Amino acid sequence: MLSTQQNLSVNQLLGPWHRWIRSLRTWLPGECLVCTQPVKTTQDLCTHCFSQLAYNRYCCTRCAEPLLSQRKDLLCRSCQETPPAFDQVLAPYLYAPPLDALLLNFKKNAKRTAGSLLLDLLMAELKTHPALQQAEALVAIPGQKDRLRQRGIDPPAWLAQRLAWQLKQPFLTQGLKRCRNITSQQELSRKKRWLNPQGAFVASQEVKGKKLLLVDDVVTTGATCHWAARELKEKGAASVTVIAAARTPF
Numbered sequence: 001m002l003s004t005q006q007n008l009s010v011n012q013l014l015g016p017w018h019r020w021i022r023s024l025r026t027w028l029p030g031e032c033l034v035c036t037q038p039v040k041t042t043q044d045l046c047t048h049c050f051s052q053l054a055y056n057r058y059c060c061t062r063c064a065e066p067l068l069s070q071r072k073d074l075l076c077r078s079c080q081e082t083p084p085a086f087d088q089v090l091a092p093y094l095y096a097p098p099l100d101a102l103l104l105n106f107k108k109n110a111k112r113t114a115g116s117l118l119l120d121l122l123m124a125e126l127k128t129h130p131a132l133q134q135a136e137a138l139v140a141i142p143g144q145k146d147r148l149r150q151r152g153i154d155p156p157a158w159l160a161q162r163l164a165w166q167l168k169q170p171f172l173t174q175g176l177k178r179c180r181n182i183t184s185q186q187e188l189s190r191k192k193r194w195l196n197p198q199g200a201f202v203a204s205q206e207v208k209g210k211k212l213l214l215v216d217d218v219v220t221t222g223a224t225c226h227w228a229a230r231e232l233k234e235k236g237a238a239s240v241t242v243i244a245a246a247r248t249p250f
């Protein structure tokens with residue numbers, strides 16, 4: 001297990017290397033990762049696809065569930081009735097075209113350039129957010145072992161590691177682990193979906209007293225993040241802000 005100090009050293013070593021590799025790409029021609037049109041920028045997304053991004057501007061201030069109201073200070077009914085364990089979800093985009101295609105490429109096809117683009121899009125929206133500026137460590141929602149074996153990539157951990165390099169904070173790879181697999185959420189009722197991930201995570205003592213960023217790729221019901229955040233807080237985390245590329249309505 002890497003200590004926080006070792007994690008920081010790894011970040012200091014790999015951060016510049018990661019930035020150097022990315023800067024090399026400015027010299028290479030590319031294609032849009034969604035529609036395959038040629039692109040001249042380093043963004044890997046053509047102007048048309050970029051203009052089609054759906055932003056999650058009007059959402060619950062706690063769980064980021066999209067809301068119909070255009071006010072920016074509302075809590076959804078679910079958060080009013082049963083406040084979740086996390087402090088806030090930051091998910092600046094909706095799970096809709098063209099971002100859904102990027103996420104699919106990243107998660108199912110293990111396409112790392114799609115992951116890099118997702119991270120760029122996230123940072124474009126959240127770079128100056130106080131929760132990112134104040135974060136003291138990062139953890140990721142752990143993947144299910146069978147899916148990791150199939151796909152060869154753990155998307156939340158992959159994003160968390162690179163976000164940690166950018167924020168110059170440690171990624172606690174052992175900070176949050178899965179102690180059982182979660183059955184598929186799709187066929188379950190709303191209440192059962194909420195309870196399904198209960199007891200699926202175990203956090204380490206490394207998180208004690210820390211302001212954490214908990215990284216996921218897509219937040220759907222918020223239940224996984226709730227139970228993960230609850231475990232992190234039971235182990236003494238000072239705060240848990242969830243950061244995700246996209247949000248779907250529950």
Ligand SMILES: [Zn+2]
Nearest residue numbers: 032035046049
């Ligand atoms: Zn395109």
Ligand SMILES: [Zn+2]
Nearest residue numbers: 060063076079
């Ligand atoms: Zn909410």
